[in-house]
Amino acid sequence: MYDDKGAKYLDLIGGISVCNIGHTHPAVIAAIKKQADQYLHVMVYGELVQSPQVQYAGLLAQHLPQSLNSVYFTNSGAEATEGALKLARRITGRPHIISCNNAYHGNTLGALSVMGDEYWRNAFRPLLPGIERYDFNSTALLDAINTDVACVILETIQGEAGIIAPNQEWMQALKAKCTEHGTLLILDEIQCGFGRTGKLWGFEHYNIVPDILLLGKAIGGGMPLGAFIADRSLMHSLTNNPVLGHITTFGGHPVSCAAGMAAMQVLLDECLIDTVPEKEQLFHTHLIHPAIKAVRSKGLLIAIQLDTAEHVMQTLQRCLAKGLFSDWFLFAPDCIRIAPPLTITSDEIKTACKIITDSL
Numbered sequence: 001m002y003d004d005k006g007a008k009y010l011d012l013i014g015g016i017s018v019c020n021i022g023h024t025h026p027a028v029i030a031a032i033k034k035q036a037d038q039y040l041h042v043m044v045y046g047e048l049v050q051s052p053q054v055q056y057a058g059l060l061a062q063h064l065p066q067s068l069n070s071v072y073f074t075n076s077g078a079e080a081t082e083g084a085l086k087l088a089r090r091i092t093g094r095p096h097i098i099s100c101n102n103a104y105h106g107n108t109l110g111a112l113s114v115m116g117d118e119y120w121r122n123a124f125r126p127l128l129p130g131i132e133r134y135d136f137n138s139t140a141l142l143d144a145i146n147t148d149v150a151c152v153i154l155e156t157i158q159g160e161a162g163i164i165a166p167n168q169e170w171m172q173a174l175k176a177k178c179t180e181h182g183t184l185l186i187l188d189e190i191q192c193g194f195g196r197t198g199k200l201w202g203f204e205h206y207n208i209v210p211d212i213l214l215l216g217k218a219i220g221g222g223m224p225l226g227a228f229i230a231d232r233s234l235m236h237s238l239t240n241n242p243v244l245g246h247i248t249t250f251g252g253h254p255v256s257c258a259a260g261m262a263a264m265q266v267l268l269d270e271c272l273i274d275t276v277p278e279k280e281q282l283f284h285t286h287l288i289h290p291a292i293k294a295v296r297s298k299g300l301l302i303a304i305q306l307d308t309a310e311h312v313m314q315t316l317q318r319c320l321a322k323g324l325f326s327d328w329f330l331f332a333p334d335c336i337r338i339a340p341p342l343t344i345t346s347d348e349i350k351t352a353c354k355i356i357t358d359s360l
C-alpha cells in the first residue's frame with residue numbers, strides 16, 4: 001500500500017482477512033467493470049434472476065459439502081450472523097443459544113448478544129435473552145447442550161481472542177452432541193474462510209460439517225458481501241410463516257457477487273492455499289525475539305503475544321515508521337495481529353519479521 005506521499009507499506013492485515021488474493025487483483029477489477037457496465041442494483045427478492053448471484057452461489061456450493069447447498073447472500077458478516085440466528089430459532093422453535101467467551105460475530109444487536117466479552121456488550125443492554133456463554137474448548141459447553149438449545153454458534157478458529165484453535169476431539173464431540181439433541185451447529189468462518197487456515201474452509205481441519213456456515217470478509221474480493229449457508233431443507237423455512245422470513249435490499253449485490261466470484265476463482269486457479277503451510281512456518285522460523293512470549297497460528301492467521309498491550313502499541317507504531325502495517329486484537333490486546341494477503345512472498349515474510357523483531 002502507498003500513502004499520499006508515495007511511501008510504501010507492507011500490508012500484514014489484508015483488510016482483516018478481506019484481501020486474501022491481495023489488493024486490486026486484475027481479475028477482480030475486470031469483473032467489477034464488466035458487471036458495472038451491465039447493471040447495478042435491480043431487485044433481489046426473486047423477481048429477476050441475477051447471473052452473478054446464481055453463478056457465485058453455484059461455485060461456493062461446488063466447493064462445499066453436499067449439505068451446504070443453499071446460499072443466502074448478505075451485505076456483511078454481521079448480517080450473516082443475524083440471518084443464521086433467525087434461521088436456527090425458526091427451525092427449532094427453541095429459546096436458548098450457546099456461544100463462547102471471547103467470541104466475535106459482528107456488531108449488530110443479535111451478533112453483539114452472542115459476543116463473548118462484557119466490555120463491548122454492556123453499553124447496549126438489554127440484549128437478546130436466552131444466551132449462555134462458555135469457554136471455547138470446554139467440557140462445560142458440551143454439557144450445556146440440550147433440547148432447549150436452538151444452536152451453538154462459534155468461530156471455527158477464535159480470531160479476536162488471539163488465534164485460539166479448538167481441539168480436534170472437542171470439535172467432533174461438539175458436532176455429535178448437537179446432532180444428538182437436534183441443536184444446530186453454526187460455524188463462523190467470516191475471518192478464517194477462503195484459504196486463510198491452509199484449507200479452503202477451517203472446518204475441514206476437524207472432519208466435521210456445520211449445519212449453518214457463516215462467510216464474510218474475503219467472500220467479496222474487497223467488495224462488501226457476506227453469506228449464511230445451509231441445506232435447502234433448512235433454508236426453505238424462511239420462505240413461509242412469514243412469507244419473507246428474512247429479507248435484504250442489497251444482499252448479493254451483483255457487483256459484489258461478480259467481484260467475489262472472480263476472487264474465489266483466482267484463489268483456486270493460482271493454488272494460493274497450497275502455499276499457506278510453508279508461509280506459516282516461515283513466520284515461526286523468523287519471529288524469534290526475547291520479547292515474544294508466544295506465536296499462535298492457524299495458517300496465515302497469526303498472533304504474536306508480547307507482555308503488555310502498551311508494548312504492542314509501541315511496536316506497531318515503530319513498525320509503521322519502518323513501512324510495515326499491522327494491528328492488534330479486540331480481546332487479546334497483548335498480541336500483534338498477522339493476517340496478510342495469501343499472495344505474500346517468502347522474501348516479504350522475511351522482511352516483515354525483521355522489521356517486527358527490529359522494532360521489538
